Amino acid sequence: MTAPSIPNLSSLLRGRGRGRGRGRGRGSSSGPPGFRDDDPIARDRIVQHTDQDAAGSRLSAVNLQYLDDPYAQFFYKDAAPPRRFPIINRGTYVRTAALDQLIARFLASDPSTLHQIISLGAGTDTRPFRLLTQTPRPNLIYHELDFATNTTCKISTIKETPSLLRALTTHMDADALVFGSNGASIESPMYNVHPIDLRTITPTTLPNLPNLDPSAPTLVLSECCLCYLSPTDGSAILTAFTSHLLASAPVGLILYEPVHPNDAFGRTMVSNLASRGIHMQTLQQYEDISAQTARLRAAGLGEVVGGADIEFAWERWVDNAEKDRVGRCEMLDEIEEWVLLARHYCVVWGGRGDVFKSAWGSVEAQQGFEV
Amino acid sequence: MSDLDRAITQLRACRPIPEAQVREVCYKARELLIMEGNVVIVNAPVTICGDIHGQFHDLMELFRVGGDVPETNYLFMGDFVDRGFYSLESFLLLLCLKVRYPDRITLIRGNHESRQITTVYGFYDECMRKYGSANVWRYCCDVFDYLALGALVVGATTQLDLDPTTALSDSTSIRSDEDVEIEIVNEKTQHVSRIRRDNYIHTDSQVLQSSPVTRSSSTPDRNGAPGTSASGSAHGSSTESGAVFCVHGGLSPLVETIDKIRLLDRKQEVPHEGAMCDLLWSDPDEIDGWGLSPRGAGFLFGQDIVKMFNQRNDLSLIARAHQLVMEGFKEMFEARIVTVWSAPNYCYRCGNVASILELFEDGGANGYSRGAVAGATPAQGPDEYKRRPESWERIGPGRRYRVFEAAPQDSRGMPAKKPAADYFL
Numbered sequence: 163m164t165a166p167s168i169p170n171l172s173s174l175l176r177g178r179g180r181g182r183g184r185g186r187g188r189g190s191s192s193g194p195p196g197f198r199d200d201d202p203i204a205r206d207r208i209v210q211h212t213d214q215d216a217a218g219s220r221l222s223a224v225n226l227q228y229l230d231d232p233y234a235q236f237f238y239k240d241a242a243p244p245r246r247f248p249i250i251n252r253g254t255y256v257r258t259a260a261l262d263q264l265i266a267r268f269l270a271s272d273p274s275t276l277h278q279i280i281s282l283g284a285g286t287d288t289r290p291f292r293l294l295t296q297t298p299r300p301n302l303i304y305h306e307l308d309f310a311t312n313t314t315c316k317i318s319t320i321k322e323t324p325s326l327l328r329a330l331t332t333h334m335d336a337d338a339l340v341f342g343s344n345g346a347s348i349e350s351p352m353y354n355v356h357p358i359d360l361r362t363i364t365p366t367t368l369p370n371l372p373n374l375d376p377s378a379p380t381l382v383l384s385e386c387c388l389c390y391l392s393p394t395d396g397s398a399i400l401t402a403f404t405s406h407l408l409a410s411a412p413v414g415l416i417l418y419e420p421v422h423p424n425d426a427f428g429r430t431m432v433s434n435l436a437s438r439g440i441h442m443q444t445l446q447q448y449e450d451i452s453a454q455t456a457r458l459r460a461a462g463l464g465e466v467v468g469g470a471d472i473e474f475a476w477e478r479w480v481d482n483a484e485k486d487r488v489g490r491c492e493m494l495d496e497i498e499e500w501v502l503l504a505r506h507y508c509v510v511w512g513g514r515g516d517v518f519k520s521a522w523g524s525v526e527a528q529q530g531f532e533v
Numbered sequence: 534m535s536d537l538d539r540a541i542t543q544l545r546a547c548r549p550i551p552e553a554q555v556r557e558v559c560y561k562a563r564e565l566l567i568m569e570g571n572v573v574i575v576n577a578p579v580t581i582c583g584d585i586h587g588q589f590h591d592l593m594e595l596f597r598v599g600g601d602v603p604e605t606n607y608l609f610m611g612d613f614v615d616r617g618f619y620s621l622e623s624f625l626l627l628l629c630l631k632v633r634y635p636d637r638i639t640l641i642r643g644n645h646e647s648r649q650i651t652t653v654y655g656f657y658d659e660c661m662r663k664y665g666s667a668n669v670w671r672y673c674c675d676v677f678d679y680l681a682l683g684a685l686v687v688g689a690t691t692q693l694d695l696d697p698t699t700a701l702s703d704s705t706s707i708r709s710d711e712d713v714e715i716e717i718v719n720e721k722t723q724h725v726s727r728i729r730r731d732n733y734i735h736t737d738s739q740v741l742q743s744s745p746v747t748r749s750s751s752t753p754d755r756n757g758a759p760g761t762s763a764s765g766s767a768h769g770s771s772t773e774s775g776a777v778f779c780v781h782g783g784l785s786p787l788v789e790t791i792d793k794i795r796l797l798d799r800k801q802e803v804p805h806e807g808a809m810c811d812l813l814w815s816d817p818d819e820i821d822g823w824g825l826s827p828r829g830a831g832f833l834f835g836q837d838i839v840k841m842f843n844q845r846n847d848l849s850l851i852a853r854a855h856q857l858v859m860e861g862f863k864e865m866f867e868a869r870i871v872t873v874w875s876a877p878n879y880c881y882r883c884g885n886v887a888s889i890l891e892l893f894e895d896g897g898a899n900g901y902s903r904g905a906v907a908g909a910t911p912a913q914g915p916d917e918y919k920r921r922p923e924s925w926e927r928i929g930p931g932r933r934y935r936v937f938e939a940a941p942q943d944s945r946g947m948p949a950k951k952p953a954a955d956y957f958l
Contacts, residue, residue: 212958219957247616247880248653250955257957386958420956426859426884434882434954489829493653495644497827498857502883507957 208439209390210311213285216386218244219254220288226491228255236323237286237316248494249503253472255488257418260475260509261385264416264522265293268381269300271521278380278411280305280403282360283387286316290353291329299333303352303375310346310357317345317355349373361391364398365406379412379517389419389442396444400461404514412515414522415463421450421471421508428506451508451528458512466519467512468527473504478526537633544626547589547619549663555625559672561632566640566679571799572791573681575639577689577930579606581779581890583854583873584643585627587617587655590940591877591887592626598720598937599889602630603637608684610854610873611643611781611813614673615654616880621663624656624673642680643781643854644813644830647803678800682812685791686777686852690895693931695727714929720937730928775849775927777892782855783870784834784842785811786823791846805830816856817870836866843869849927852890861888861936868929878939882954891933 217237222244224234228251238244246254269277277300281287284306293300306313320326321341330339330353339350346357349372356371363369382403388396404413422428423445435442448454451469458467470479480488494500511522534542540550540558550558580599585592599605613627614620630638644650651657651670660670693713715728778791787808788794797809804810814831817839818824824833839851851870857879864871877887 215955215958219955245658246955250957253957418957427882428884430878430882430884431956435956440958493650493829495650495654495828499880499883502857 205439205441206309207311210309212386212390212440213312214239217286219246219250220258222246223251223254223258226251228252228488228491229258231288231292233288233291233326233329236319236326237288247496248492249496249500251492252476252488252494252500253504253507256472256476256480256504257385257507257509260470260472260479261289261383261416261418263479264509264511264525265289265381265383267521267525268379268414268518269293269302271517272379273301275517276301276303276375276378277517278303278305278375278378279383280307280374280380281383281385282307282399283384283390284308284355285312286319287385291326294352295329295332303354303373303378305354305356305371305374307356307358307360307371309359310344313355313357314344314346317341317348320348360387360399361395363402365401368402368406371407374407375411376408377411379515380408380414381513382413382415384415385418386420388417389444390440392443393447397461404462412513412517413463414511414513414515414518415458415461417454417458417508417510419448419454419508419510420445420506421448421454422506423449427502431506451510454508454510455512458510461512463512463514465512465514466522467510468522468525469508469510470526470528471505471508473501474528475509476504537629541626541629541633544622544629545593547622549621550625552664552666552669555669556672558625558629558632559676562628562676563679565632565635566676566681567800569681571682571795571797573639573641573684575606575608575684575686575779576894577686577892578694578894579608579639579686579689579892581686581777581852581873581892582607582609583875583887583889584612584857584879585609585617585623586612586645586876586879587614587620587623587659588876588879588881588939589617589619589623589626591875592623594877594937594940595875595887595889598935599891603634606637608639608686608779609641610684610779610852611641611680612645612854613640613643614656615645615651617655617876618659620656620659621669621673628676639684640680641684641779641781642677642682642799642803642813644803646677646680648674648677649802674802678802680799682797682799682809683778683780683791683794686779686892688895689775689777689892689930691730691928691931692893693727693933694893714931716931716933718933718935720935775847775930777850777852777930778843778846778848779852780812781853782811782813782831783815783817783851783853784832784838785815786832787811789842789845814855817853817865817872836869839866839869843927847927849929857883857885859883859885861886862890862934871932873934877937880954881939882956886936886938888934888936891935892930893933 217234218240220229220231221234221238223229223246224231225243265279279302281289281304285308287306290304290306293302294304320330327336330350334350334352339348339353341348348355351373354373356369358369388399391399400415420431420442423432432445448457451471455467455469458464511525513519513522536554537558540554543550582595596602599607609627613624617623627638627640631640645654651674657667657670660673661667693716695713695716712730713727714730717726785808788811793808794812799809803813811831814826814828816826816831816833818833818835820833820835821837822835823838826833843849843851850868852873853870854873854875856872856874858872858874862871862873871890873888873890874885875887875889877885879885
């Protein structure tokens with residue numbers, strides 16, 4: 163029955179492997195033009211560039227009213243408004259909502275004490291603008307760490323955007339906000355941006371992070387950040403924070419990362435990302451939620467620990483009224499694909515100290531992964 | 534070479550045809566489709582295909598493994614457009630083939646063949662990008678309104694036309710006189726699995742994990758080879774009655790009989806509710822009766838509904854598409870319904886394989902046999918393969934699933950297959 167007149171495309175490949183096409187993407191999804199993924203500088207640039215991808219996904223979800231975020235528009239740099247498919251929008255929504263819930267519980271736990279958030283690889287994340295404009299004034303100091311390339315870009319956007327400046331100074335004087343002369347850093351009592359290559363942080367080479375409070379309850383956030391580093395670099399960073407910089411503080415960690423690289427969807431994901439020059443180095447090591455929670459326990463953050471994939475978070479953490487509201491943003495026809503995609507990303511949380519135990523003790527974790 | 538043949542050649546190379554020609558083809562296609570009933574009668578042999586979703590390179594792969602038009606008779610169960618990056622070329626090629634070989638290709642409507650859905654899921658944007666205006670999208674949407682809602686395959690044999698050139702990949706081969714109900718051909722490895730009608734599994738049980746729990750005939754069904762007169766069937770009176778109903782989504786609580794579908798006014802945009810909507814949107818599920826669909830349109834329906842519908846309409850099988858299945862096809866409810874999925878590595882992201890379903894011609898006029906005799910012994914083996922007890926039911930047609938993978942990424946001589954798929958970064 164085979165049609166001999168139709169060429170077998172596989173046989174035309176001339177030795178090129180599947181999924182090795184480089185930089186063939188279009189628009190915001192592609193890497194920077196002309197990159198070579200064997201060049202470490204180019205590789206870094208690709209990772210830095212993933213932030214625009216996240217900014218586009220965020221704005222797409224905001225424009226369709228999945229999320230209420232007046233700050234998302236300022237950080238997306240392409241002229242054409244971003245459009246993502248409904249499952250991506252829903253995923254962006256659940257990811258944001260899940261982290262928001264965990265963070266809100268942290269901030270609400272013992273609210274009279276100063277709380278600290280350290281966001282690793284923060285990129286153009288708008289969360290500090292949303293948190294720092296809350297009323298009443300949150301008792302919060304926020305730190306963002308990223309490559310200088312990314313922080314410079316973010317800070318120049320902040321400087322030229324009055325509503326971002328207004329947001330940051332909602333609860334503090336405008337002159338308390340000190341911009342670094344290199345344009346890559348911000349220091350203030352509530353919001354700090356630190357230009358730093360995370361890979362330089364180790365227990366023996368601790369970074370200088372102005373305004374870091376060494377004893378305040380501190381939440382470390384890694385939204386698709388540590389997964390780009392080598393497992394060695396990743397654990398060195400965690401140890402630097404938990405055992406040195408914040409040795410005497412209650413510490414919590416929230417990870418948002420892909421999981422299950424070895425099933426059919428996961429293999430395709432790894433290969434598709436590789437064709438864009440993106441390698442998630444820790445994916446194999448922490449391939450599922452139990453490996454992720456074990457990682458948190460090993461990091462000394464096991465007094466309260468849990469994990470949930472994005473499908474679980476959608477099903478169990480989002481109430482029915484909100485599900486209805488989100489369902490009305492867009493018709494979502496891709497049910498099977500949604501489940502596939504959503505089961506390949508997870509939120510994992512773990513912490514030490516009473517603040518975190520009371521904040522997260524009652525969070526519903528996915529079956530089988532409770533403490 | 535006629536203009537139409539030239540257009541087909543151009544589209545086969547994944548190059549769009551001029552707007553004026555699109556208008557003409559769409560006009561001709563509408564004239565053809567308007568003559569078709571809501572439920573098209575299709576004679577076996579036929580190759581049944583599920584969702585394509587603009588994955589043009591994979592559609593070419595489908596034709597490569599399934600045979601070209603017009604040599605192979607095709608039935609596509611909708612969702613030609615959206616999601617993939619070559620919806621335009623994929624749909625227009627199928628449409629040109631329909632105009633060129635109207636009796637060799639049947640197209641029925643999927644839920645994505647709709648104005649509203651195509652504006653969200655990509656086809657509208659693709660037309661704007663490729664033509665700079667919405668005209669081509671409008672011409673295509675006008676055609677969508679004329680596509681049939683279902684098809685009835687008649688004259689399929691209960692036996693498989695076994696291909697003698699495909700050797701079984703293990704030693705437990707089935708004797709040539711045994712009644713094979715299902716053959717699964719993996720087009721990449723050329724691995725062939727066969728399932729005998731008495732449900733003993735002869736090869737690679739892994740292949741079957743997600744796949745068919747077959748219905749068995751409890752008659753000693755020893756029909757002769759198709760095309761011969763050596764039929765073992767003594768039930769000549771039932772020759773023409775068993776049929777395979779093909780629909781994109783599934784059943785509707787408003788539709789008890791296929792005749793009811795014939796009465797619908799289909800020449801419209803897919804409505805948000807009602808029988809026409811349900812046929813394009815519903816899904817089978819492991820429930821009793823009817824349930825609400827998480828898609829927000831159509832319904833979920835259980836085994837009891839399918840059983841009743843098949844009995845009432847003298848069907849042996851429902852073939853439908855609409856749901857991604859990682860293994861390319863999935864039989865449910867003791868092989869009373871099958872999902873056929875023909876978009877490999879769906880959205881360039883899902884990592885699934887695809888399949889097409891081949892049904893064969895009943896050359897010996899043996900048709901379908903009545904399924905059972907009273908007091909038949911139950912099947913041996915695991916419970917999940919147990920026989921259906923009902924004696925009134927039709928036994929299923931012989932079915933060959935050709936399972937295939939996505940066309941490779943860099944296909945020489947064609948536009949690049951895809952931009953990068955979205956992930957959360």
